[in-house]
Amino acid sequence: MSESEIPGIEAASETTLTDTSEFDDKPILCIDCGVNFIWTVGEQAFFRDKKLQNPPKRCKECKQAKNERLAAIAAAQASGVRQRIEVAVNCAKCGETTTVPFYPSQGRPVYCRSCFLEMNPSILNGNGAT
Ligand SMILES: [Zn+2]
Ligand SMILES: [Zn+2]
Structure with a gap:
């Protein structure tokens, strides 16, 4: 067994950056x-x-x-008062960041206002009849 590794590698030149204290701000x-x-x-x-x-x-x-x-939401829930909430989500169609007034359940797509109206034009027309 001949381990021919040369141990002569010089240690990296001393850095002045080394922390002397364990932590630093x-x-x-x-x-x-x-x-x-x-x-x-x-x-x-x-x-x-x-x-x-x-x-x-x-x-x-x-x-x-x-x-x-979080405390305000918890307090509102405890008192039964419905609070206006805004949750930032990404529109499932166009990818734009938008806010919705509810907590979207997982796995359900959420759309921005314009995409939502695009898919539900009858909301704009008021009457769905043609
Ligand atoms: Zn901050
Ligand atoms: Zn969209």
């Missing part, structure tokens, strides 16, 4: 408002502590706004 782009926010060292440690795999996606404000939105 990280800027993350908020998916809601598109603004960079800082994922602080403390929060990163917290995440690691909780064994969370995914870094946060929203800044504090957006996270709070989202929680309030």
